[in-house]
Amino acid sequence: MDAIRWQGNSLALLDQTRLPVEEVWNTYTDYRKVADAIRRLVVRGAPAIGVAAAYALCLAAMEYKGQNPEEFQKSMAAASAELAASRPTAVNLFWALDRMGLALGAAGCGAEALPILIREAEAIHREDVAMNRAIGAAGAAIVPHGARILTHCNAGAIATGGYGTALGVVRSAFTQGKVEMVYCDETRPLLQGARLTAWELVKDGIPATLITDNMAASLMAQGKIDLVLLGCDRMAANGDFANKIGTYGVAVLAHYHGIPFYSVLPSSTIDLSIPDGSHIPIEQREASEVTHFAGVRTAPEGVGVYNPAFDVTPHRLLTGIITEKGVIHPPFAEQLAERFG
């Protein structure tokens, strides 16, 4: 299962705004349209945004037909800046753009740079899938037999280069016969849990139960959740992390009920340049995502709206962090620095 395909001279993205009703692939030859697709969540999920942006820079290089190295470098910097402005929270976007910039170096013009950029974007893509497989293998070890797992938002194959982070652990544990049920928070306001996670799990034949976000506490109180696994958009040096809005609430609930709570992420999601979660920029999205449901107004005109796309969970609510380099337990600051510094 995948959502991003490089087609030699164009980029295909599975339109995640249309799932699960229809599976439509859009083709892109203009990097500006990819920036717009990231903004509109056609492609979403921290690692997937990074991969898509890397390919978008290949499209930008293809666009330049001149022979002036300075002009070319300027046009690439402008494309990178436009892509960087698409979404602020997931650090993978900036990580991928930086990595592409380093690969590009001082390459003279589009024709010279293109093969270098394509090779780098494909490497970013391929390495992301490999990291997810390693995450899955490491994470499956902490999943108990007969596990009833709660997840929030979508940290699956389509949120990454392929396979998934939190859902990668679920997939690996499922093949080991350990998963009894995955409860998917529907994840208001944009329903990534209902539309995307439930879709992935059903497609893979993994037992899935959809709940609205306000049902998790009740399930936990009944002893029906053994483990919480969810993704990450940016983790600070001390282990504080941003993830889909509502993650913090799930963390508090898990803590209260004594349920293990893990954030699952590749190293490209770790931002050691910021000491703690207060430095993570949180994306604010349009009011209409909250005042409307499936295009129908559900709130009165004139009401104020608060619509952050992410929240920050303090590291002390984490049981552990599952990465491609294994499972990390507290003290997180030391462990993160040691493995990723």
Ligand code: MRU
């Ligand atoms: O707004 P989204 O859908 O891009 O938010 C996605 C999440 O919060 C995911 O949990 C996170 O990016 C990790 S994806 C492996």
